[in-house]
Amino acid sequence: MPSNRLDKDGKPRKNVLQSGLFASALYLEGEGTVQLTISAHVRPYILNFSEKLKGGNFSQLDVDLVLALRSKYGQAMYQQLTQWRFHADKGHTYELDELKTLLGVIDKDGFDKYGKWGEFDAKVLKPAQKDLEKTDLQFTYEPLPKPRRGRGHKVTHVKFSLSVDDDRNFPPGFVIGEEHTTLFDRLVKQFGLRKDQAQTVLLNFGVKEINKRLYEIHLLINDKKVQNVGAYTAKVFGAD
Structure with missing residues (x-):
């Protein structure tokens, strides 16, 4: 990090930053969402990285x-x-x-x-x-x-x-929003569902409800109360 401090020879001293990514996490009960607050120390670096990605033809x-x-x-x-x-x-x-x-x-x-x-x-x-x-x-x-x-x-x-892997296999006539593609990838790659199971979830549940249930599953995974993540997730959504 840049520093305005000088050593005895007049040379700039270096600062070393150690900080967590998030300052807080607030779960909004009933809405199925989590509000994350990025630490003020790392916010400029995260935002800068995000802007670089968006400026480089990234979706x-x-x-x-x-x-x-x-x-x-x-x-x-x-x-x-x-x-x-x-x-x-x-x-x-x-x-x-x-x-x-x-x-x-x-x-x-x-x-x-x-x-x-x-x-x-x-x-x-x-x-x-x-x-x-x-x-x-x-x-x-x-x-x-x-x-x-x-x-x-x-x-x-x-x-x-x-x-x-760009083939997410949404069925014909399904209106695909950005939130659906993000959730599809999470269901398959983070929560272990097959692609057909992920389709079933997206067709039968709203975005907020899916996020709410995934957050609850995530808490159980962190507490080591779920052994087979894919099977448990499928059961929660009735996609097994």
Whole structure:
């Protein structure tokens, strides 16, 4: 963070910010909604990121999906890879240092947080890959050249292959709003329903009622009172 404080030599001191994302969460009983207040310290960074996404030909659904990702590397990876989703080969090869810079692993001073391939793979790529499993964009990757034990081969590039899920299979005549596509993805990727089950839920329940029930299920999941999330969610909505 920028700082106006100077050290004894007149050089700017650095500030290090540690803050939670949300300052508060208020559940509105009977409405099925939750009001979240973003911490004042991180609000400028979140809003700036959201505006960057919207300015880069992202739909509101894309923004909602990305901001729901847990890891910063998952968010950054989605932002980078989604630009290749419409290319014929649905993939791209990055030079390793370029990729690290784009993901924020190499900072503006050239410091590499994960200098060894194994660290970068374990701390950045694998978590981001798992994070994106719940979005409409998944990926596999291949280090080049492929590391071999005892051979000392240094990875210089990473080849990504994308899998895009844009088929949400809404039935003919169903009026699709942005809130429906968002809920459809949540039902399938977060709450474990099959696509036909998610369709049934959207056809039989209003948006507010779905959000209310999903919030209640989410609380039970956090309390470890639900073992099979998909089966329980289907039962709650009568879609089993």
